[in-house]
Amino acid sequence: MNIEYLVIVIVIMSLATFATRLPPFVLFSGREKHPLLQFVAKYTPPMVMTILVIYMLKGVDFLAMEGLYAFAALAITIAFHLWKRNALLSICVGTSFYMMAVQW
Amino acid sequence: MIRTVLKTTLPICFGYLPLGVAFGMLFQELGYPWYFATLMGVFIYAGAAQFMAIGLLTASAGFVEIAIATFFLNSRHLFYGLALLNSFGNWGFRKLYLIFGLTDEVYALMSTIEVPEGYDKSKFYFLMTLFSQSYWVLGCTIGAWTATQLTFNTQGMEFAATALFTVLLIEQWIKVRKPLPFVIALIASAIALLLFAQHMLLFAISLSLIMMMVLRSTNQKVRDEY
Incomplete structure (x- = not known):
């Protein structure tokens, strides 16, 4: 346990993390209206969202019970969202179901 | 608020x-x-x-x-x-x-x-x-x-x-209503999982962006519709 070491690590990791979030704003400031940038701005979110969902599910073993629960919870989340279109409600129902299933 | x-x-x-x-x-x-x-x-x-x-x-x-x-x-x-x-x-x-x-x-x-x-x-x-x-x-x-x-x-x-x-993701679909970005992201994810499972997020996001931009610059239909 070395406090000085820990403090330096925290500083380094804070700066390194910020360095990944800042560049687009520095590099492209004032060029927001460029057609290619607008194209990228419009289509990165749907692509990133698709990838994030796959990323979250890639560790799930769909042949085990856990996979069945995840599949069911996902189906419930989607169904609720298509039905009510209330993000909070869909997430709460899906997550509660999953929690009950895995803790049971 | x-x-x-x-x-x-x-x-x-x-x-x-x-x-x-x-x-x-x-x-x-x-x-x-x-x-x-x-x-x-x-x-x-x-x-x-x-x-x-x-x-x-x-x-x-x-x-x-x-x-x-x-x-x-x-x-x-x-x-x-x-x-x-x-x-x-x-x-x-x-x-x-x-x-x-x-x-x-x-x-x-x-x-x-x-x-x-x-x-x-x-x-x-x-x-x-x-x-x-x-x-x-x-x-x-x-x-x-x-x-x-x-x-x-x-x-x-x-x-x-x-x-x-x-x-x-559902909200994005309702907003965009065009399949291309979602399909590209699926393909990129599959490739990323096969080749670079350890760095799947970074690789899939970069690859899908590149694919999207290449399609835009080479395909007239994509350029018109997207």
Whole structure:
């Protein structure tokens, strides 16, 4: 346990993390209206969202019970969202179901 | 406004609280005072990186190695700002804080929802970021503080993040209504999982962006429709 070491690590990791979030704003400031940038701005979110969902599910073993629960919870989340279109409600129902299933 | 922002960010709370608690519990096993878990949540504010930090601290890793590892682990964030260039105005320090707090979940939410009528956009975004970070910091602190005394069973609560991204994916579909970006992302993910499962996020995001831009510059139909 070395406090000085820990403090330096925290500083380094804070700066390194910020360095990944800042560049687009520095590099492209004032060029927001460029057609290619607008194209990228419009289509990165749907692509990133698709990838994030796959990323979250890639560790799930769909042949085990856990996979069945995840599949069911996902189906419930989607169904609720298509039905009510209330993000909070869909997430709460899906997550509660999953929690009950895995803790049971 | 506070109530609306709370409601908007509550899904992030469900994801961040248990994850933060898990981090705090692991962190306190290293033997440092509990408030360093809080400080890490305040200054680093990156879930995966903080979990990685536990391993690096245990191994007494070198500073250069830590800097590089952190940068690469979070490098997908390089692309997140692209979608928000137009959304953020020249808001000075407030904007700097928004950039600092641009995590996966906050990005997902900000790039999908519209700020409701009648609210000041910069204030709304600022509170969204502040609340989200507060959930994370609170989780880290509680975890390191209470450690083994925790009685509430949070097992399975991590599904909230999956559910959040799924709901936002549906919202993106309703907004975009064109299959191409989703199909490209699926293909890129499959390739990334096959080739670079360890760095799936970064590789899939870069590849899908490249594919999308190549299609735009080579295919007239894509250029017209997208």
